[in-house]
Amino acid sequence: MTDLNEQDIYPSMKISNDRGSDKIEPVKLGERLKEIRKSFGLTLEEASKKTGLARSTLSKIENEQISPTFQAMQKLTRGLQIDLPQLFAPPKQVSATGRRDITRNNEGKAHPTSTYEHELLATQLTNKKMMPFKSRVRARDFSDYSDWIRHAGDEFLLVLSGDITFFSEFYEPVTLNEGDSVYYDANMGHMLISSSEEDALILWVTAS
Structure with missing residues (x-):
């Protein structure tokens, strides 16, 4: 990178972890599985090859049309290399902050x-x-x-x-x-x- 002094850059890079008062809601396993798959950049076809589950089965699980068996969840965790509790973590809630900063050319x-x-x-x-x-x-x-x-x-x-x-x-x-x-x-x-x-x-x- 640069020999830019860190105090010139990094004070503005504090990432807030405040969650506020989260409401406990039932975990949607299909939604969570889709979030995990997309975070790995995998298509349904690629996830199918990794887990050994049929593409149609994965699609039905993600769309909450069927619930996965314990054996299916074992295949998911092994194929995606995740821990079983990760499947039951609530999906991340994304909220827009509306922040924007325009810098004109050479300004x-x-x-x-x-x-x-x-x-x-x-x-x-x-x-x-x-x-x-x-x-x-x-x-x-x-x-x-x-x-x-x-x-x-x-x-x-x-x-x-x-x-x-x-x-x-x-x-x-x-x-x-x-x-x-x-x-x-x-x-x-x-x-x-x-x-x-x-x-x-x-x-x-x-x-x-």
Whole structure:
């Protein structure tokens, strides 16, 4: 990532866990199974192959048309590699917060450093679950950095223009061109330099 000071980014990334007064409702097993399947990115056909249950059976369970037998639940937990109690956890309630923050072109908060010229985006929002920002990469050589950059969370990088060389602690350096992207564990040491004639421009999204 960057040599951006963590106090400039992470105070706004506090994730609230307040649940309020949840009402206890009967668990809808089919709805819960569908939520688990989709969280794994599986189609009914793929889940059928993993669990050994017929696609039609899975569909009927998810649509509350039939109740699964204990044997069927065992196949589900083994095939999806989950614990049985997970099937009985209430589905997550999603509620819209209505939050929105528009940042016009070149109107983000500037934060220049020795290797990057950052533009922080969506700075009006607090308690964000991610931090997006654009950066112009000034660094031109590995030696421009005194050490690997590493911090908590995951990070996504998209090259908007120019070319970069992406260095990471456990992989060989890789060249990324305009339109290329990389998602990585930011706890792993990483850094990048511009390898094009002009300074590369990238979009970064950091999430805790």
